[in-house]
Amino acid sequence: MKVFVTGATGFVGSAIVQELLGAGHQVLGLARSEAAADKLLAAGATVHRGDLEDLDSLRSGATAADGVIHAGFIHDFSRFKEVCEVDRLAIGAIGEALAGSEKPFIVTSGTALVSPGRLATEDIIQQPNPAFPRASEAAADAAAALGVKTSIIRLSPSVHGNGDLHGFVPILINIARQKGVSAYVGNGLNRWNAVHRLDAVHLYRLALENGGKGSRFHAAAEEGVTFKAIAEAIAKQLNIPSVSVSPEEAxxxxxxxxxxxxxxxxxxxxxxxxxxxxxxxxxxxxxDLEQGVYNNI
Known part of the structure; x- marks a missing residue:
């Protein structure tokens, strides 16, 4: 299968490329720069020039492939509402290009806001949240309504492993290093689910090969790791104290x-x-924290 992959040079996307190539698929990777194109060529993929805001490039990439994995997202929290709209339009453009075909379309979402405070399961439909305007799942459902064989991969808030430089754990490490303490809120018993990058990308391939229209899958290897345990592991690696902070201090x-x-x-x-x-x-x-995977952050 020739698979068009957005975000193909990112932390998750680059591992998706290797997973697909290792399973005998061909990869058409979206590249917006010469550096990204060179990285894709070195990995053994074919380059498709464009970016997430170039809807024509997304449509042509989807049309040229036998399936699509949308793993790209602009991680710019300073203009979060704007980049969420970019994501929604990108999914819509790909969905339009795939309408009427049997080509699988895998869309990336997250588990964190599916049902905060209780166990999230695959059968729960995430409700709109004005405070978090990412609409990946709604856009995927709209594509499914066009007859597209759409599946959703919900990633854990921590997709960890070698090469994780910009995810949530590196953010916590950088804050702890700057503040001189590694903090958790209150008793720290709130939980994050987690998944290793290589387990996550294996799920992408399985969903591509076996998913059904409208399916939602959870890339969550661990149901819940307490935030206190994460903060304490970071403190140990940095040789600094781990402390509780109040919601106001947080x-x-x-x-x-x-x-x-x-x-x-x-x-x-x-x-x-x-x-x-x-x-x-x-x-x-x-x-991963204890074994020093993040020691170079």
């Missing part, structure tokens, strides 16, 4: 990240594992 300590630091978002992947025979095998989040 805003000063974490800044814009305070909401994510306090969220309780356990998530199950029981149905995903049953449906796709997906069984995570890679190290846990705490194991």
């Amino acid at each position: 805003v000063e300590y974490f800044g814009w990240f305070a909401g994510f630091a306090a969220i309780d978002c356990p998530a199950s992947s029981k149905l995903t594992q049953e449906w796709l025979n997906w069984h995570p095998t890679q190290p846990t989040l705490l194991a």
